[in-house]
Amino acid sequence: MRTGREDAGVARASDEEHYANDGDDTPPPLPPRPLPGPQPSHEPHTAAAADRPALQSKPTTAVSSMNIQTLSFPDGTRGTFTSGGDDPSTKGSENVMIPGDLASTRGPNAGPDELDDNMSVATFAPTLRPPGDLASLLAGGPSKRSPAWQLLRSQSATVQPFETMRLDEDETLSEFPKEFDDIPDESDKDWSDWDRLVLWKSKLKHYMVLSSAGKPIYSRHGDLALINSSMGVVQTIISFYEGAKNPLLGFTAGSTRFVIATRGPLYFVAISKLGESDTQLRAQLDALYMQILSTLTLPTLTHIFANRPSTDLRKPLEGTESLLSSLADSFTKGSPSALLGALECLKIRKSHRHAINNAFLKSRADNLLYGLIVAGGKLVSVIRPRKHSLHPSDLQLIFNMLFESGGVKAGGGDNWIPLCLPAFNNRGYLYMYVSFLDGQDEDPATPTGAHSIHEETAIILISPDKESFFALQQMKDDVVAELQKRGSLEIIKTAARQGRPKVAEVAPGLQISHFLFKSKANVQFCMSALDPTFSDPVSHRRLMSLYHNMHATVHAKHAHLKVIHCVGTDSTSLAWVTPIFEFYCVAGPNASRHVMTQGANRVIQWAKREEERLFIIGGGVF
Amino acid sequence: MADSAGAPRPSSSVKLVLLGEAAVGKSSLVLRFVNNDFQENKEPTIGAAFLTQKCNLPTRTIKFEIWDTAGQERFASLAPMYYRNAQAALVVYDLTKPTSLIKAKHWVAELQRQASPGIVIALVGNKLDLTNASAAAGGNSEDEDEESSGAAGGDGGDESGDARKISTEEAKTYAEEESLLFFETSAKTGHNVSEVFTAIANAIPETSLKSTRGPGASNAVSRGGDEQRVNLTGPRGDAAKDSCAC
Numbered sequence: 001m002r003t004g005r006e007d008a009g010v011a012r013a014s015d016e017e018h019y020a021n022d023g024d025d026t027p028p029p030l031p032p033r034p035l036p037g038p039q040p041s042h043e044p045h046t047a048a049a050a051d052r053p054a055l056q057s058k059p060t061t062a063v064s065s066m067n068i069q070t071l072s073f074p075d076g077t078r079g080t081f082t083s084g085g086d087d088p089s090t091k092g093s094e095n096v097m098i099p100g101d102l103a104s105t106r107g108p109n110a111g112p113d114e115l116d117d118n119m120s121v122a123t124f125a126p127t128l129r130p131p132g133d134l135a136s137l138l139a140g141g142p143s144k145r146s147p148a149w150q151l152l153r154s155q156s157a158t159v160q161p162f163e164t165m166r167l168d169e170d171e172t173l174s175e176f177p178k179e180f181d182d183i184p185d186e187s188d189k190d191w192s193d194w195d196r197l198v199l200w201k202s203k204l205k206h207y208m209v210l211s212s213a214g215k216p217i218y219s220r221h222g223d224l225a226l227i228n229s230s231m232g233v234v235q236t237i238i239s240f241y242e243g244a245k246n247p248l249l250g251f252t253a254g255s256t257r258f259v260i261a262t263r264g265p266l267y268f269v270a271i272s273k274l275g276e277s278d279t280q281l282r283a284q285l286d287a288l289y290m291q292i293l294s295t296l297t298l299p300t301l302t303h304i305f306a307n308r309p310s311t312d313l314r315k316p317l318e319g320t321e322s323l324l325s326s327l328a329d330s331f332t333k334g335s336p337s338a339l340l341g342a343l344e345c346l347k348i349r350k351s352h353r354h355a356i357n358n359a360f361l362k363s364r365a366d367n368l369l370y371g372l373i374v375a376g377g378k379l380v381s382v383i384r385p386r387k388h389s390l391h392p393s394d395l396q397l398i399f400n401m402l403f404e405s406g407g408v409k410a411g412g413g414d415n416w417i418p419l420c421l422p423a424f425n426n427r428g429y430l431y432m433y434v435s436f437l438d439g440q441d442e443d444p445a446t447p448t449g450a451h452s453i454h455e456e457t458a459i460i461l462i463s464p465d466k467e468s469f470f471a472l473q474q475m476k477d478d479v480v481a482e483l484q485k486r487g488s489l490e491i492i493k494t495a496a497r498q499g500r501p502k503v504a505e506v507a508p509g510l511q512i513s514h515f516l517f518k519s520k521a522n523v524q525f526c527m528s529a530l531d532p533t534f535s536d537p538v539s540h541r542r543l544m545s546l547y548h549n550m551h552a553t554v555h556a557k558h559a560h561l562k563v564i565h566c567v568g569t570d571s572t573s574l575a576w577v578t579p580i581f582e583f584y585c586v587a588g589p590n591a592s593r594h595v596m597t598q599g600a601n602r603v604i605q606w607a608k609r610e611e612e613r614l615f616i617i618g619g620g621v622f
Numbered sequence: 623m624a625d626s627a628g629a630p631r632p633s634s635s636v637k638l639v640l641l642g643e644a645a646v647g648k649s650s651l652v653l654r655f656v657n658n659d660f661q662e663n664k665e666p667t668i669g670a671a672f673l674t675q676k677c678n679l680p681t682r683t684i685k686f687e688i689w690d691t692a693g694q695e696r697f698a699s700l701a702p703m704y705y706r707n708a709q710a711a712l713v714v715y716d717l718t719k720p721t722s723l724i725k726a727k728h729w730v731a732e733l734q735r736q737a738s739p740g741i742v743i744a745l746v747g748n749k750l751d752l753t754n755a756s757a758a759a760g761g762n763s764e765d766e767d768e769e770s771s772g773a774a775g776g777d778g779g780d781e782s783g784d785a786r787k788i789s790t791e792e793a794k795t796y797a798e799e800e801s802l803l804f805f806e807t808s809a810k811t812g813h814n815v816s817e818v819f820t821a822i823a824n825a826i827p828e829t830s831l832k833s834t835r836g837p838g839a840s841n842a843v844s845r846g847g848d849e850q851r852v853n854l855t856g857p858r859g860d861a862a863k864d865s866c867a868c
Contacts, residue, residue, distance in 0.1 A: 295696070319644060319666035319694045407665030412657060413673030413690070418700060432669075466703060469672070 160533045161513050161571035161586050162542050172255070172273055175202055176538050180329055185223045196226055205332045206271040207288060209324075210235055211305065212242075217266070217313045218288075218321060220328045238267050250278050261285040265305035266292070266313075274332070275545055277552035280339065284331045287338065287396060291327055293422040294397050295320050297429065326405035327397075333537065334544025337399075339551055340518045340582065342525040343392050346378040348495045350612040356381045356488050357620035363478035364622060365461070365471045369430060371479075371620075372460040375496040377403040379524075380457075383620035391423030392523050398432070402458060408434055409456070414476075416469045421462075433461040433472040437480065437489070457492055500529040507602035511595045514543060515585035517607045522615045526607065542570075547584050550575040554582075565593055574600055581607070633676075633683040636826055639705045641733070642714035643725040644693030647748040650809035651714065652690045655819055660810050667692040670704060677823045684823040686710075705733060710742040710822045715793075717747045717806065718785040723793065730800055742825045744803035744818055747793055751808040753786035 183199050184191045200222045208227070209218040214235035219227045238260055241248035250259040259281040261268040268285035276284075293301065295317055304311050331338055348356075360371055360383050370390055373380040377399055384390060397419075402408050408415050415434040420426060437457045459479060461472040483489045503512050506528065513533050518525040534543045546566075554561045554577045564575045569589060574596045576583040583604055587596060607614060640648040649667050653659050656675045671690045676683055689704040691697065705711060713729045715722040726745060733743055790806060797804035803821050807814040 316696055318696075319668070319692065322665045323668075401668065405665060407668055412653065413671045413688075415669060415671050417669035418697070419669075466700070473672075 160588050161546075162533075162539050172204065172275075173538050173541060176204060176541055178202075179204055179332060183222050183226065186225055193226070196222070200226060204273045205328075206269075207285070207324075207328045208234060208267075208269040208271075209288060209292070210267050210269075211309070211311070211313060212239070212262075212265050212267060213309045214239075215310060215312050217317065218324050220325055234269055235267065238262070238269075250281075257281065259285065261289070263289045264298075264302060265309070266301075274541070274548075276548050277556075279555065280548055280552060283341070284328075284338065287327055287331070287393065288324055290393055290422045291320070291324055291397055291400075292317065293426050294420045295323075297420045298422070298426040322405045322407060323401055327400050330400065330404055334541050334548070336516055336525060336527055336544070336547065337392075337396065339544070339548060340516065340525045341392055342518050342523050343395055344378045344526065345524055345614065345616050346375050346380045346492065346495050347501065347526070347610070347613050348380070348491060352488065352491050353381060353613075353616065355486055356483065356492070357383060359482040359486060359488065360479055361620045361622055363475050363482055365463070365468065365475040367463045367465040367468045367471065368461055368475065369464055370460075370462040371475075372398075372462075373457065373479075373492070374399070374402070374460060375457040375492050376499075378496070379616060380492055381620065382616060383622060386621050388424070391421070394421040394423045397421070398460065402434060402460070403456075409436055414469075414473060418466065428464075429466075430462050430464055431466045431468065433459075433463070433469060433476065435459050435473075435476050438493075457489070457496065499531075500527060503528045503603075506606045507599070510599040510602060511591045512585045512587045512599035512603065515583065515599075515603050516547060517584075517603065518582040519607070519611070519615055520580060520582065522617060524615045526614045543586060546571060546573050546586055550584055565596060572596060576600055576604075631678070631681065631683045633685055635685045635687055636710055636823070637687050637689070637708045638710040638712065638822065639689040639691065639701075639708045640712045640714060641691060641701065641705070641726075641729040642693055642712075643716070643719075643722040644695075646693065646714045646716040646719070646722050647809050648693065648712075648714050649690050651712070651746070651748060651807065651815055651818075652688055654809045654812055654815045656688070658812070660812075666694065669697065670700070675819075677819050679820070679823055684826070686819065686823075701732075702736060705737045705741075707738055708741060709738070709826055710744070711737065712744050712746055712818065712822070713802075714746045714748055715788070717749050718752050718787050720787050723747075723788050723796075727796070730802065734800070740827065742803070742822055743800075744805065744822055745793060745797045745800075746804075746818055747788060747790075747806040748809055749785075750806050750813055751810045754784040 183196055203221045205220070207218070207220045208216070208231060210216050210231050212235075214232060216224060216228065216231045219231070221227075238248055242262070247262060248260050250257065252258070256271060256273050257276070257278070259270045259272075259278050261270075261282050263286075266289065268288060270281040270285050272281055296304075300316075304313065304316065337344055356373065360373065360381055364371065364383065368383075369385065369388065371381075371383040372390075372395075379395070382390060398421075401417075401419075408417070415432075417432045417434060418429045419432055420429050424430075435458065437459065459476050461475060463472060480489070483492075503510055503515065506515075514528050514530070516525060516527045530540060530543075534540045550564060550566065550573060553559060553564055554575050562577055566573045567589070571586055571589055572591045573584070573586045581604065583600055585596065585600060585603065587599065591599075611617070640652065642648050644666060649664060649671065650660060652671075652673055653661065653664075656673050667690060669692055673688045673690065675686050675688065677686060678684075689708070691701060691704050711729075711733050713726045713733070715726040730743060730745070733741060793806075794804050796802075803818075803825060805814050805818045805821070807818060809815060
């Protein structure tokens with residue numbers, strides 16, 4: 001009784017590969033292999049599949065029956081693909097990917113003896129070939145299936161990813177909905193210190209920032225009294241390694257990964273049970289560092305600690321805890337933007353974007369550095385000087401400040417915010433004029449929050465001149481008037497309200513549930529709508545974990561991977577990386593490789609076709 | 623930016639700045655005044671926010687151009703930009719936090735030293751809802767009983783006592799010495815908030831009012847010390863010198 005996983009182009013891999021790159025720790029134990037549990041009743045298809053023997057004629061480790069395929073890709077390249085995967089040397093190497101749940105891919109009758117058989121699936125070998133040779137499993141063979149299988153296939157799309165969630169397997173995420181709840185502080189008499197500590201430990205993700213002298217600066221969870229001792233331990237461990245001139249980068253305890261980043265006088269620690277890679281966690285810590293720099297600038301930070309290494313940095317950072325926390329929470333919830341290091345733009349017609357850029361450029365104030373129009377957290381238009389481009393990490397900080405943390409929006413009115421954009425220039429401040437357009441020109445009595453923050457349009461004007469508020473305010477008024485005249489504001493609002501494209505709109509009939517597409521040249525990405533499958537936080541986190549896993553695998557240092565196809569109990573996923581784009585998609589557990597491939601090709605063709613609508617190419621330059 | 627040209631009463635702009643320690647409720651006072659709204663646990667203001675609100679007096683209309691500044695220490699060096707040419711200032715402290723009055727006194731001193739000579743300053747003790755207000759706050763406006771009782775009733779956590787740390791007398795005496803307007807308010811209940819702004823509007827001397835955008839709009843002023851400016855043209859190394867002196 002096999003459940004038809006022959007398409008899995010993946011070897012079973014476990015967390016040890018995941019951590020193997022770090023080399024400074026011992027691999028964690030393999031995850032326990034679950035005993036076959038009762039099949040959930042809402043899985044008729046799986047049962048049906050289990051009743052069909054010999055969906056696969058060979059053991060999964062064998063060479064698959066495909067031979068050589070020449071494929072054309074939307075980017076114009078051609079790739080020859082030998083469906084190898086039988087080279088034992090590649091098996092279990094790092095170019096493999098592990099859906100954590102793969103082990104539970106059993107049918108009801110699968111005995112423990114069969115587990116190994118089912119789990120060792122072929123890897124795809126052609127990863128070390130010359131660049132022209134785009135790898136792939138991009139050719140399933142549905143023609144070989146029996147008619148019954150075809151019928152079954154037609155139903156497989158009805159199973160959405162993560163539909164078969166089982167709590168026992170999901171222990172890690174079962175607490176996720178409570179992840180962002182506050183830990184009561186000391187004044188709450190109903191809570192003992194012990195209870196609070198237990199609650200603190202139950203959090204899946206922690207971020208800590210401390211000075212190299214060991215003074216706590218920031219912790220996502222828990223007040224100072226609660227975490228002081230933990231901070232002390234962390235500082236001791238880190239400085240021990242620092243003292244030995246062998247900086248500690250990370251370690252693992254149980255299923256928890258600790259990653260440490262030392263940035264100047266500061267230590268950053270990420271503690272995660274969510275399975276992100278070290279590189280990803282380190283990028284998150286870097287974003288927190290950027291946020292701190294954005295508040296203080298690098299010279300100030302250096303100066304503070306050069307004079308007094310024991311300074312308590314919380315005072316100078318006062319008021320920015322909420323920015324750090326919203327940044328941290330966006331990582332914990334799973335942010336495609338942070339994962340891909342790219343921006344998301346609002347999809348509008350090229351001519352509309354052009355008109356908006358022109359209106360924007362026309363009203364430009366003299367001392368403007370950058371001008372942005374943002375709707376629903378997505379970039380609509382950018383204008384910038386020819387010699388300065390905007391760095392995504394800077395934009396991430398701005399978007400976080402405006403759209404994730406409520407501070408700026410809540411106050412109403414126009415804001416004038418000094419901030420440092422570290423990737424642009426970490427030595428000085430710029431001044432940012434922010435005005436949210438909705439509700440402002442209408443009835444002022446509209447209660448705040450009547451518009452969802454995801455539909456709000458904001459104009460952001462950045463200048464190096466701190467006296468330029470009124471000049472920029474004038475510019476904003478002009479831009480708004482101009483946009484209104486051209487009807488562009490309505491277009492922006494409509495597009496923002498429409499939200500992200502649904503997969504069904506992108507390419508009708510696809511069985512893919514969700515995709516991410518990053519255009520490398522533009523450092524921008526687009527994705528399909530999260531509703532309804534991934535709208536709740538847990539499904540969203542699972543989706544993002546899947547993407548994080550694939551991302552980590554394809555970006556692992558020595559993995560010259562181009563395509564990866566993973567099959568798990570609850571989902572099938574595909575990643576495809578070329579010099580031009582990165583593509584990731586997820587489908588239900590029964591989607592075949594053929595379906596995935598077809599879906600990937602169609603989405604990529606769509607993205608190519610719609611490129612100038614999906615992405616801002618160049619922007620307005622002055 | 624509705625133009626008030628059509629209004630029957632003469633209308634004039636007044637530049638008003640709010641100063642005070644972090645988390646005393648400056649933004650909440652403004653939010654109450656401008657939108658008649660209140661938000662629990664509002665996140666700190668970053669930089670400053672600029673809002674406008676009209677205040678109708680019997681003889682004229684005052685259009686307040688309000689600079690709501692962030693109270694954190696690191697923004698202090700930017701304050702002159704906001705109070706320069708201001709005709710009115712609201713210096714806010716927290717009735718339940720003694721250090722906030724000390725900070726308020728510093729702001730008053732700085733304003734008297736540096737701001738325009740005719741500036742109208744109001745000292746405002748906020749968070750009256752956290753005190754046993756009904757008796758203590760009676761002095762200011764007896765006609766708002768519902769609010770006082772609401773404040774006293776809403777203060778569930780502190781039945782044992784009054785969170786007030788600064789007595790009305792202490793602050794009032796100081797305000798009289800420095801000839802400041804003085805109010806105790808609650809942005810949460812709305813108690814006394816509009817009264818503060820009305821009192822300021824009345825206290826602004828007619829002569830200092832200009833009919834169009836007032837001195838508040840003096841945006842072209844550029845002081846010498848632009849040390850925080852990022853030089854876009856020069857090499858990055860010497861582009862900017864941060865000026866935070868902490």
